[in-house]
Amino acid sequence: MSYKKPGFRHPEAQKNRLGYTRKAYEGGISTLCAGCGHDSIGSAIIQSFFEMSIEPHRVVKLSGIGCSSKTPAYFLGKSHGFNSVHGRMPSVATGANMANSELIYLGVSGDGDTASIGMGQFAHVVRRNLNMIYIVMNNGCYGLTKGQDSATADKGSKSKKGAPVSLESIDLCELAVQLGAGFVARGFSGDKKQLIPIIKAAIAHKGLAFVDVVSPCVTFNNAPTSTKSYSYVRDHMEATGTFDFIPLMQEITTDYDHGTTVPVTLHDGSIVKLKKREDKEVISSRKLAISAMEQAKEEDSILTGILYLDPESEDTHEILGTTQTPLNTLGERELCPGNKVLQEFNRSLR
Amino acid sequence: MKRIEQTNDFVVRFANVNGSGSASANNLFAKVVYRLGVPVSPKNIFPSNIQGLPTWYEVRISENGYLGRRGGVDFVVAVNGQTLKQDYEMLVPGGYFFYDSTRDLPEDFNRDDITIIGIPLTELCNEEFSNPRLRQLLKNIIYIGALAYLFDIGIEPVTDSITKQFAKKPKLAEPNVKALEIGFEYAKEHHTDACGLSIRPSDAVGDRIMIDGNSGAALGALYSGATVAGWYPITPSTSVVEAFEKYAAKYRIDPKTNKKNYAIIQAEDELAAIGIAIGGGWNGARSFTATSGPGVSLMNEFLGLAYFAEIPVVLIDVQRSGPSTGMPTRTQQSDLLSCAYLSHGDTRNVLLLPSDPYECFEMTADAFDLADRLQTPIIVVSDLDIGMNDHLCQPFSWDDNRSYDRGKVMTAEDLENLSTNWGRYLDVDKDGVCYRTLPGTHPTKGAYVTRGTSHNEFAAYTEESAAYERGMRRLLTKWETARSLVPEPVFNIRDEAKKIGALYFGSSTYAAEEAFDQLAENDMQVNSMRIRAFPFQQEVFDFIDEHQIVFAIEQNRDSQMKILLSGECQVAPGKLIPVTNFNGLPITARIIINQIHTALLTGHNSQFALNSMEKVNT
Ligand SMILES: Cc1ncc(C[n+]2csc(CCOP(=O)(O)OP(=O)(O)O)c2C)c(N)n1
Ligand code: SF4
Ligand SMILES: [Mg+2]
Numbered sequence: 023m024s025y026k027k028p029g030f031r032h033p034e035a036q037k038n039r040l041g042y043t044r045k046a047y048e049g050g051i052s053t054l055c056a057g058c059g060h061d062s063i064g065s066a067i068i069q070s071f072f073e074m075s076i077e078p079h080r081v082v083k084l085s086g087i088g089c090s091s092k093t094p095a096y097f098l099g100k101s102h103g104f105n106s107v108h109g110r111m112p113s114v115a116t117g118a119n120m121a122n123s124e125l126i127y128l129g130v131s132g133d134g135d136t137a138s139i140g141m142g143q144f145a146h147v148v149r150r151n152l153n154m155i156y157i158v159m160n161n162g163c164y165g166l167t168k169g170q171d172s173a174t175a176d177k178g179s180k181s182k183k184g185a186p187v188s189l190e191s192i193d194l195c196e197l198a199v200q201l202g203a204g205f206v207a208r209g210f211s212g213d214k215k216q217l218i219p220i221i222k223a224a225i226a227h228k229g230l231a232f233v234d235v236v237s238p239c240v241t242f243n244n245a246p247t248s249t250k251s252y253s254y255v256r257d258h259m260e261a262t263g264t265f266d267f268i269p270l271m272q273e274i275t276t277d278y279d280h281g282t283t284v285p286v287t288l289h290d291g292s293i294v295k296l297k298k299r300e301d302k303e304v305i306s307s308r309k310l311a312i313s314a315m316e317q318a319k320e321e322d323s324i325l326t327g328i329l330y331l332d333p334e335s336e337d338t339h340e341i342l343g344t345t346q347t348p349l350n351t352l353g354e355r356e357l358c359p360g361n362k363v364l365q366e367f368n369r370s371l372r
Numbered sequence: 373m374k375r376i377e378q379t380n381d382f383v384v385r386f387a388n389v390n391g392s393g394s395a396s397a398n399n400l401f402a403k404v405v406y407r408l409g410v411p412v413s414p415k416n417i418f419p420s421n422i423q424g425l426p427t428w429y430e431v432r433i434s435e436n437g438y439l440g441r442r443g444g445v446d447f448v449v450a451v452n453g454q455t456l457k458q459d460y461e462m463l464v465p466g467g468y469f470f471y472d473s474t475r476d477l478p479e480d481f482n483r484d485d486i487t488i489i490g491i492p493l494t495e496l497c498n499e500e501f502s503n504p505r506l507r508q509l510l511k512n513i514i515y516i517g518a519l520a521y522l523f524d525i526g527i528e529p530v531t532d533s534i535t536k537q538f539a540k541k542p543k544l545a546e547p548n549v550k551a552l553e554i555g556f557e558y559a560k561e562h563h564t565d566a567c568g569l570s571i572r573p574s575d576a577v578g579d580r581i582m583i584d585g586n587s588g589a590a591l592g593a594l595y596s597g598a599t600v601a602g603w604y605p606i607t608p609s610t611s612v613v614e615a616f617e618k619y620a621a622k623y624r625i626d627p628k629t630n631k632k633n634y635a636i637i638q639a640e641d642e643l644a645a646i647g648i649a650i651g652g653g654w655n656g657a658r659s660f661t662a663t664s665g666p667g668v669s670l671m672n673e674f675l676g677l678a679y680f681a682e683i684p685v686v687l688i689d690v691q692r693s694g695p696s697t698g699m700p701t702r703t704q705q706s707d708l709l710s711c712a713y714l715s716h717g718d719t720r721n722v723l724l725l726p727s728d729p730y731e732c733f734e735m736t737a738d739a740f741d742l743a744d745r746l747q748t749p750i751i752v753v754s755d756l757d758i759g760m761n762d763h764l765c766q767p768f769s770w771d772d773n774r775s776y777d778r779g780k781v782m783t784a785e786d787l788e789n790l791s792t793n794w795g796r797y798l799d800v801d802k803d804g805v806c807y808r809t810l811p812g813t814h815p816t817k818g819a820y821v822t823r824g825t826s827h828n829e830f831a832a833y834t835e836e837s838a839a840y841e842r843g844m845r846r847l848l849t850k851w852e853t854a855r856s857l858v859p860e861p862v863f864n865i866r867d868e869a870k871k872i873g874a875l876y877f878g879s880s881t882y883a884a885e886e887a888f889d890q891l892a893e894n895d896m897q898v899n900s901m902r903i904r905a906f907p908f909q910q911e912v913f914d915f916i917d918e919h920q921i922v923f924a925i926e927q928n929r930d931s932q933m934k935i936l937l938s939g940e941c942q943v944a945p946g947k948l949i950p951v952t953n954f955n956g957l958p959i960t961a962r963i964i965i966n967q968i969h970t971a972l973l974t975g976h977n978s979q980f981a982l983n984s985m986e987k988v989n990t
Pocket of ligand 2: 053054055057058059060089090161165166238239240241242
């Protein structure tokens with residue numbers, strides 16, 4: 023069985039600034055169920071990196087275990103990937119990032135992978151504000167083990183099996199805000215128009231960018247009675263003040279209308295233009311961000327968009343004070359103090 | 373009564389309350405003996421507690437250089453009321469009982485076979501010093517002063533050490549020296565010639581240094597270029613990473629930017645600690661973690677991933693007494709089997725078995741080369757005794773011409789120049805070790821997905837049985853390569869007829885060597901082999917083959933080395949005879965000799981030997 027896609031592309035296929043076509047950002051053929059939300063997210067990831075003209079080999083894809091965690095094999099085929107163990111992508115990402123601060127780290131996880139077995143690692147990678155994009159493909163169930171309810175399944179929601187969920191659900195976005203993530207967003211796999219700019223802004227953000235994407239599992243959790251089904255999400259989606267993402271390289275011509283938009287400059291110079299809604303404040307306050315999420319829940323709606331943004335946060339390397347040179351490029355000269363120092367050390371013990 | 377008269381050959385035990393600042397005073401004593409050139413080995417016997425429980429510091433002084441625990445105590449400094457009776461009872465006949473005579477001894481302290489030396493430590497201390505915190509600390513220094521007189525050391529060697537210790541804060545030295553003098557003078561006045569034990573300057577130490585194994589391991593990691601460490605605190609491994617951090621802060625700061633050329637992450641748990649090390653190793657930085665038994669258990673699944681996906685990573689396991697939390701501050705060699713086959717499925721890990729701080733240094737440094745060369749986890753299996761106690765060992769040294777062996781890593785040029793397709797798991801050199809690439813190396817070549825699921829030679833996911841089997845078999849080829857690279861055993865052949873052999877490893881070394889010397893003095897020649905690594909070399913199997921019987925000396929209940937050897941090579945049943953100690957205290961020569969005698973007397977019946985051991989050990 024071949025995992026390669028046919029190489030043919032229309033000669034005029036659009037190229038990005040680096041001269042790559044979208045194909046350079048694709049991966050192997052997906053083996054997920056037809057219609058699975060995860061595939062749409064994968065394609066939004068491809069589109070985002072393509073449009074941002076990021077060299078694929080500068081990206082590192084990491085994941086845990088689950089249908090969602092399989093997706094790195096289906097996008098960015100020219101990037102190194104690491105499909106690790108269940109729930110523990112964040113620690114591998116941490117080590118990898120410590121070894122080389124210059125690459126872009128994209129972590130992909132599932133709601134089971136993050137909100138259950140990986141809850142500790144999720145919380146702590148957010149706390150240390152690792153410079154990475156952390157995407158949860160959230161379907162409210164364990165797809166790969168055949169549809170058990172996950173910890174993000176909403177109370178009362180009914181999966182294919184029919185029994186309503188009896189436990190409270192975990193809201194990963196609220197947690198991420200509380201734990202200190204500098205960028206928190208929620209998208210929907212069925213709305214690429216919103217998802218792509220979210221992912222792009224997440225890429226541009228320095229520090230941990232957390233993106234929870236509601237991503238229906240068509241096989242086990244797509245009944246209309248499930249709050250993670252396509253139909254339910256479409257009916258209940260509410261966007262925060264919608265926003266435009268203006269990457270660094272794109273000339274900024276539009277004047278800001280200071281009455282209704284607030285520009286936020288990200289680390290790489292890109293700008294997120296947040297359009298204020300009449301009734302809601304901007305999202306650079308944790309308290310307001312959480313209360314907006316809580317209020318949406320009260321109103322039975324799913325709040326999407328960028329939910330919280332603090333572009334000034336310090337990432338792990340800055341917190342630790344590590345050198346900017348990738349540690350994996352240092353050699354004996356920088357790392358080994360040499361025998362003279364060692365003899366001095368011996369003497370100090372005598 | 374016949375009191376013990378010995379020069380440079382006795383055991384002193386300090387009985388203290390933990391958290392009372394006794395550790396630094398007791399260390400000072402050991403250091404003074406060391407600086408007088410007399411071989412000394414101190415052992416901390418401490419509780420898993422921060423303040424208020426009994427703790428002992430046992431110092432063996434041995435002109436002959438025997439550095440294992442001897443067993444038995446000749447002189448006890450009993451300054452812990454809770455254990456006074458116990459400390460009193462355990463003294464060997466002819467020994468010396470030193471106590472704080474501010475309070476009288478209870479009436480039932482009526483042994484007539486020991487010498488009692490009372491010094492009113494509290495009273496002397498309170499008369500001279502008013503600061504309550506200082507009092508607590510200086511009371512300990514007063515007894516060191518008294519010992520300086522009683523052991524005939526003189527006061528200068530001790531004041532020299534104090535001055536050295538407080539070189540940067542001479543103000544603090546003053547009250548310490550004062551306390552020292554108080555103790556010295558009191559003993560001189562009231563206990564003239566009370567003690568038959570003495571310490572005389574010697575040159576038996578030679579150029580050896582005195583340091584703990586965890587510091588050695590940390591230095592090894594520093595010198596070998598480790599840059600990423602993930603860890604979670606656990607006794608007795610904590611000081612590995614703490615020492616690494618201390619040395620790195622000193623020697624690894626970029627002079628231009630003042631930034632750190634290392635990253636240490638105190639993780640949320642051991643699951644993350646090993647994940648961090650694996651992520652770092654995968655991305656081309658020398659990475660490690662240090663832990664102890666409970667942490668090893670948690671790292672189990674991840675280690676299997678590193679084995680199967682072939683990622684270089686170094687794990688330092690400082691063993692303690694298990695299972696479960698066990699005796700967390702006591703030593704053991706009981707993680708051997710779990711480390712050897714750590715993780716589910718068919719896994720086997722390279723183990724290095726250091727026996728002293730020097731080898732902790734050397735083997736940890738080598739572990740990083742081996743990890744890169746073999747692309748697999750390397751576990752340095754140390755223990756609490758080596759790791760946390762100070763030991764005499766040869767001085768550290770580093771060959772400045774040594775370069776790091778980063779193993780088979782493809783550069784962008786390598787990838788460009790390749791005439792065939794690169795495959796992450798292609799055994800090009802037929803040594804079972806394949807060529808890897810690091811993220812970011814080349815814009816279009818060499819990218820792949822690392823995974824714990826089965827994969828073919830080109831790193832693609834596969835459930836094809838044949839491809840899976842090929843991969844698993846190749847890992848065995850790699851295992852053979854490992855066998856040719858790991859440190860060789862050390863032999864001491866005393867008897868060419870090769871009747872009795874003994875094997876041992878790690879911290880059992882000191883006691884084992886002392887036992888063989890003593891047995892030789894009594895006309896029993898034992899050939900010995902110190903195993904230094906797993907996989908075992910052919911020489912290990914040959915040694916066992918060639919001897920009629922072989923004692924397997926180790927510090928665990930189940931004879932784990934014996935089990936490991938029996939599984940790895942064809943050992944005739946009954947040939948390996950267990951000699952074990954698992955009481956949490958370092959094994960002694962006496963225990964070894966007694967068990968060997970018992971086994972020989974009972975016709976090497978190992979089961980009988982096991983049963984009778986209990987009596988011998990206590
Ligand atoms: C340690 C461990 N326990 C259990 C499993 C089995 N397992 C595989 S995937 C999975 C759940 C995945 O759920 P989620 O992360 O939501 O991914 P999805 O398949 O829904 O995308 C489980 C429990 C495992 N691989 N490892
Ligand atoms: S089981 Fe669900 S999550 Fe998994 S691939 Fe199918 S639709 Fe997607
Ligand atoms: Mg899921």
